[in-house]
Amino acid sequence: MRLVQRREAYPLSxxxxxxxxxxxxxxxxxxxxxxxxxxxKALTSVDLQYLTRVFLVVAIIxxxxxxxxxxxxxxxxxxxxxxxxxxxxxxxxxxxEALALAVITSTAWALTPALLRAAAEINEAVTTFxxxxxxxxxxxxxxxxxxxxxAKKGFVVTIEAPSLSLIxxxxxxxxxxxxxxxxxxxxxGLTLRLLASGEEIVRYAGKxxxxxxxxxxxxxxxxxGVGGAVEIMTREAGRYMTLQQVSTGFxxxxxxxxxxxxxxxxxxAAASLYIAWLYQVAxxxxxxxxxxLVANALVGTAMAWGxxxxxxxxxxxxxx
Numbered sequence: 001m002r003l004v005q006r007r008e009a010y011p012l013s014x015x016x017x018x019x020x021x022x023x024x025x026x027x028x029x030x031x032x033x034x035x036x037x038x039x040x041k042a043l044t045s046v047d048l049q050y051l052t053r054v055f056l057v058v059a060i061i062x063x064x065x066x067x068x069x070x071x072x073x074x075x076x077x078x079x080x081x082x083x084x085x086x087x088x089x090x091x092x093x094x095x096x097e098a099l100a101l102a103v104i105t106s107t108a109w110a111l112t113p114a115l116l117r118a119a120a121e122i123n124e125a126v127t128t129f130x131x132x133x134x135x136x137x138x139x140x141x142x143x144x145x146x147x148x149x150x151a152k153k154g155f156v157v158t159i160e161a162p163s164l165s166l167i168x169x170x171x172x173x174x175x176x177x178x179x180x181x182x183x184x185x186x187x188x189g190l191t192l193r194l195l196a197s198g199e200e201i202v203r204y205a206g207k208x209x210x211x212x213x214x215x216x217x218x219x220x221x222x223x224x225g226v227g228g229a230v231e232i233m234t235r236e237a238g239r240y241m242t243l244q245q246v247s248t249g250f251x252x253x254x255x256x257x258x259x260x261x262x263x264x265x266x267x268x269a270a271a272s273l274y275i276a277w278l279y280q281v282a283x284x285x286x287x288x289x290x291x292x293l294v295a296n297a298l299v300g301t302a303m304a305w306g307x308x309x310x311x312x313x314x315x316x317x318x319x320x
Contacts, residue, residue: 024301025302027161032294057231059177059268059272061224064224071193073217076132081221082251084109085135085229089229090161092162102226103225106224106225106226107218114221115214136247157242164234165234181266191207227251264311311319
């Protein structure tokens with residue numbers, strides 16, 4: 001058995017992937033609950049405000065994945081970049097300052113991997129992953145030190161981030177979505193897509209591949225940072241970081257949405273809504289007394305099927 005690249009892309013691949021993901025989720029939920037009635041309750045109980053919040057956070061971060069992966073760049077450091085964005089929000093006095101600092105901080109966090117990829121051809125998947133791990137320790141330092149809330153004696157938590165309403169968050173996401181869609185209608189967007197086919201093609205088009213590599217990775221980092229800031233600012237309560245909750249996992253959920261959405265901004269939006277629903281199902285299962293790791297299992301299946309959809313889109317299986 002081997003994979004052979006298709007002469008023409010297979011458009012139904014992502015639809016099959018979505019169906020496969022949904023079927024897998026139904027089987028997992030039924031297996032965990034062991035009861036059809038409990039499974040139905042877990043699958044249909046929805047807190048609309050909570051679902052909207054998770055959707056917006058995942059959707060914003062998914063745009064980070066769309067931008068980098070469509071450019072042929074493997075930024076898998078969205079989790080760390082989101083952490084830096086959330087940390088910047090905690091250090092801010094108002095929403096505008098929080099968003100601005102989130103962009104600056106997360107872009108700076110993505111700068112070293114971008115420069116290493118452009119100047120020394122060091123794989124960005126490795127460096128962004130390592131920087132994600134480093135972000136956790138940097139955040140813990142600030143939780144215990146400069147950003148610790150002195151008023152909460154006996155608890156190691158940061159001061160609270162500004163509050164952001166879901167309506168404003170939705171407007172922000174819509175603006176980012178329109179911007180990314182519009183970007184791909186420009187020459188710069190076309191060059192970013194050409195970058196996925198190879199640096200030589202970009203160079204042949206008269207553009208600097210290194211400049212586009214750095215630009216794509218920095219923009220990707222900035223989007224993930226905004227997602228992290230939105231996540232902490234839209235919480236109903238507890239808009240602070242703790243030592244145990246530095247990493248939220250939304251970076252990985254955004255990556256999953258990007259792949260399941262066929263690396264298209266609108267597809268990623270639909271996939272983000274699906275993943276938000278999976279997150280809600282996982283919360284429902286936790287309320288029923290089932291393990292918290294169920295959430296990761298459900299979203300993990302979505303990511304696996306998203307990658308499978310990409311493989312089916314590009315390749316076909318030959319059994320001889």
